[in-house]
Amino acid sequence: MADINIHREHGMSMADARKAAFKWAEQAEEKFDMECTYEEGKTSDEVSFSRSGVNGTLTVTKDSFELQAKLGFLLGAFKDKIESEIVKNLDALIAKKAPAAKKTPVHKPVAKKT
Numbered sequence: 001m002a003d004i005n006i007h008r009e010h011g012m013s014m015a016d017a018r019k020a021a022f023k024w025a026e027q028a029e030e031k032f033d034m035e036c037t038y039e040e041g042k043t044s045d046e047v048s049f050s051r052s053g054v055n056g057t058l059t060v061t062k063d064s065f066e067l068q069a070k071l072g073f074l075l076g077a078f079k080d081k082i083e084s085e086i087v088k089n090l091d092a093l094i095a096k097k098a099p100a101a102k103k104t105p106v107h108k109p110v111a112k113k114t
Contacts, residue, residue: 002076004056004083006067010094014062020093021047021060027089065090 010017018040025036025047034049047058049069056069067086071079 001073002071002079004067004069004071004079004086006065006083006087006090008065008090008094009063010065012094014060017060017062017065018045020096021045021058021065024058024090024093025049065094 028034053072
């Protein structure tokens with residue numbers, strides 16, 4: 001068996017993190033034929049996912065996403081490819097939901113006309 005462990009910090013509100021996790025679960029169901037269940041908690045939420053050869057959880061907190069998955073023997077051979085696809089999808093969702101960095105306006109001195 002191969003294990004996948006992914007940790008990602010985020011700067012979202014818990015409500016936005018929940019939306020991103022729910023979207024991730026929808027994508028996992030559609031693209032990878034996963035069966036997902038979503039459970040909301042007081043301080044964290046958990047998405048449980050499974051299909052033949054894979055099972056795991058995505059834990060959502062106010063600060064981070066923590067994904068842990070176990071791959072069966074056959075899928076273990078594709079661990080690197082599976083992990084990179086998960087990372088790509090999760091990072092894309094975080095990037096879409098994360099607030100844009102605030103830019104401080106730069107005040108340039110204005111030359112006076114004489």
